[in-house]
Amino acid sequence: DIASYIENLEYIEQxxxxxxxxxxxxxxxxxxxxxxxxxxxxxxxxxTLLYHxxxxxxxxxxxxxxxxxxxxxxxxxxxxxxxNAKNKNIFMDxxxxxKDLFIELIHKAKKTSSVYTLLxxxxxxxxxxxxRGVSHKGYFAAISDFKSYYDSNxxxxxxxxxxxxxxxxxxxxxxxxxSCPTQYFETGNAKNSVVSNGCLIEGSLEHSVxxxxxxxxxxxxxxxxxxxxxxxxxxxxxxxxxxxDKHAKITxxxxxxxxxxxxxxxxxxxxx
Numbered sequence: 001d002i003a004s005y006i007e008n009l010e011y012i013e014q015x016x017x018x019x020x021x022x023x024x025x026x027x028x029x030x031x032x033x034x035x036x037x038x039x040x041x042x043x044x045x046x047x048t049l050l051y052h053x054x055x056x057x058x059x060x061x062x063x064x065x066x067x068x069x070x071x072x073x074x075x076x077x078x079x080x081x082x083x084n085a086k087n088k089n090i091f092m093d094x095x096x097x098x099k100d101l102f103i104e105l106i107h108k109a110k111k112t113s114s115v116y117t118l119l120x121x122x123x124x125x126x127x128x129x130x131x132r133g134v135s136h137k138g139y140f141a142a143i144s145d146f147k148s149y150y151d152s153n154x155x156x157x158x159x160x161x162x163x164x165x166x167x168x169x170x171x172x173x174x175x176x177x178x179s180c181p182t183q184y185f186e187t188g189n190a191k192n193s194v195v196s197n198g199c200l201i202e203g204s205l206e207h208s209v210x211x212x213x214x215x216x217x218x219x220x221x222x223x224x225x226x227x228x229x230x231x232x233x234x235x236x237x238x239x240x241x242x243x244x245d246k247h248a249k250i251t252x253x254x255x256x257x258x259x260x261x262x263x264x265x266x267x268x269x270x271x272x
Contacts, residue, residue: 001117002109013103020102022118024093028141028152030165031094039134040096046129047101047122049075050094052140057081057088060151063144065091065119067133075131078123092136095122101129139164150243150263153209153226157192177212187218196229203233211246224260228268242266 005012012020019040021033031050040048051067054060061081066088068076081088095102095118109121122131139161141152156162166172179198184190188201195205198213203220211229216222219236227233227244234251241258245268250256253272258264266272 002106002121005106005118006110009103009106012099015099018098020095020097020099022093022095022102026143027092028139028143028165029092029136030138030167030170031136036094036134037096043132044130045132046097047125047131048096049122049131049133050092050096050136051089051133052092052136053087053089054140055086057090058083058086060148061088061090061142061144063148064142065093067091069133073133073135075126075133077126078119089133089135090140090142091119092140093119146243146265147261147263150226154207154224157194157207157209162194179212185218188216203237224263245270248272 019037021037029052036048036050049067057066062083064081065078066081067078069089070076078091081090105118105121105125109116109118112121125131141148141155143149143152156165177197181197182195182199182201185200185202188203190201190205191207193205193208193210195201195210196212199210200215202218203216203222205216206223208222208225208227210227211231213230214227215232217233217235217237220233221238222233223240225239225242225244228246230247231244232249232251233239234249237250237254237256239250239256241260242256242264244250244266247269248266249271250266251272256264256266256272
């Protein structure tokens, strides 16, 4: 990421803002950055890092980093989560600091090593700078691999989990799509699932996420699956623990199952 920052450094330097907030694109959470910035300023810290405390670090977040904190929530170091303990303070790849310090760290990282990241240079600066952690509350998911993508999607079929992310007073805006409501035929049913608009459901859905405009034919059974937009599941097809990409068509293969630990994948536009 240092190379990308260097490439855009001219624009960063021209920005009049005194502070920068650096946030990830692969993590899903809600956070009021204005409050986070105010907390950072009031603390007097050089850098504030956002983290989420979990008790599932042995099985999840294995590609993420965790914060080692002292009793005052000062950051002692950052280390990769290797699954050696269940309780970890997972770093959310979110930083708050003054723009001038950010630029200084970028130059320092480039000078130190061509493979250094922002995380590396911040970690190396823990003894020199006042770096503090702020705990995040609410929904948090890290999409760091295929399995975490699958798990995170299916977790939102639970209403309580979804309510932690989707706040009606703080809506998440995405691209709109004009289409008719999903139609459930006499043989169609859905249980514990999230189904988008424009679908035709003649088969059975259980604990699945289904995108826009999907067709699920009579006798089809879909369980523990993420089915993306425009997919077609034929008559009497049984799929379980799969991610079906956009516009894939499953008609000839009547049974496609995998384990929950290793979900399967049907490629975009593929025909089975």
